[in-house]
Amino acid sequence: MSRMVPPERNHPSHTPGLTSSTRITDLIPHYSRWLRGDDRRPRGRDKYVRTIQSVANWIGEDADLSDLDERAVRRYREDMADRALSASTIGNHLSVIRDFCKWAMGEGLRDDDPTWRQQWPSKAEAEPRALTQDELDALLKAIASPQGQDEETVWYWRRNRRAIMTMLYTGLRLSEMSDLVWKDIQFQERRLVVRNGKGGKSRSIPIHSALLAIYLEVPAVDRIGGKAICGKREDGLPLTYKSFANIFKVWLPRYGITITAHQLRHTFASQLLYHNANLHEIQVLLGHKRLDTTQIYLRLDERRKREAVERLPAYVAE
Incomplete structure (x- = not known):
């Protein structure tokens, strides 16, 4: 069965000057302002911004939203696993990508969530460690x-x-x-x-x-x-x-x-x-x-x- 290809996204963004071909790096300040407006905690905002910046750096300096597709997310997940990052860290990165893409969808910059078919890694149940x-x-x-x-x-x-x-x-x-x-x-x-x-x-x-x-x-x-x-x-x-x-x-x-x-x-x-x-x-x-x-x-x-x-x-x- 052939894969459905999303239609061209020529409709304007809710934020003037942004399009689907705007570099991810240039979108990050707008995403950061949205996080602030969504009343996210400062440390959480910083973490999300750093994470999506690392994703953009990994894909490439000039990457735009079309480069952040299912295949790229899958390869990024595999790369994190190759670097022996924990299941918790990998899951957190996938969650940030999902959050960023949902923001972009809300802005009319894309029509899909490239994480929706991703398998979140199973986290080992942490054993609490109280002081004896x-x-x-x-x-x-x-x-x-x-x-x-x-x-x-x-x-x-x-x-x-x-x-x-x-x-x-x-x-x-x-x-x-x-x-x-x-x-x-x-x-x-x-x-x-x-x-x-x-x-x-x-x-x-x-x-x-x-x-x-x-x-x-x-x-x-x-x-x-x-x-x-x-x-x-x-x-x-x-x-x-x-x-x-x-x-x-x-x-x-x-x-x-x-x-x-x-x-x-x-x-x-x-x-x-x-x-x-x-x-x-x-x-x-x-x-x-x-x-x-x-x-x-x-x-x-x-x-x-x-x-x-x-x-x-x-x-x-x-």
Whole structure:
């Protein structure tokens, strides 16, 4: 059976000056503005723009939309596999191509989605990795005091400890933590508000009394609305996502601790489960859209499993 060939796309774009033969590279700024207008998060917008730029570079400097066809997408997917990129990364790139092409379709620049027959790679189910009790004790002991008493060392210790304890007591994602400002801390209500979290969703999390005490260590004059809870030393502005990640990649190893930010989120969930929170409560606190995402934490609780096994009767006659 012969393949249907899309008709020529001579109809005008919704954006003056753009046509189906405009180079992909020249379309990217328009796509970026659309992402901003669609209220995508800044880090997500940047990621989408970088990804579609890498696709354009791979196809060729002068590539236009007609070059981004099913065959090109398939070859690009194969190239990513040859470079041993993860299934998650490959799937993300395909999703960006789909999003970009849907934008182009909305602009009247093309009539098809070249990803519609692509097979998304199967992602290996990630096993949550909470800190063991020994690891948690080691972390808390390591950051109990700074490694020096000079002003700069103490300042960074206070900030980074505040970040770690916030994530441990709230389960915030790294991106959510880096966006957190003081106006998101409602002291009277004792709750923390996550604005525009993953998927654009907001949620609130009660503040544990131990975390509240850490916040109150910060002078009131520094707890000003738009200032980041864990910002830069110079101006209090939020750290970049990369700089925030360096707390875990660079700063914590100096204290002899090697963990990831996401392990604190897993630890928050597993500790809630161990202390009798139900799955729906954990789902709401973590900001999961689907309950089955939260159910992976059932595999974490070794202590509960051990206690369940210990409740079995003694089968060996005494």
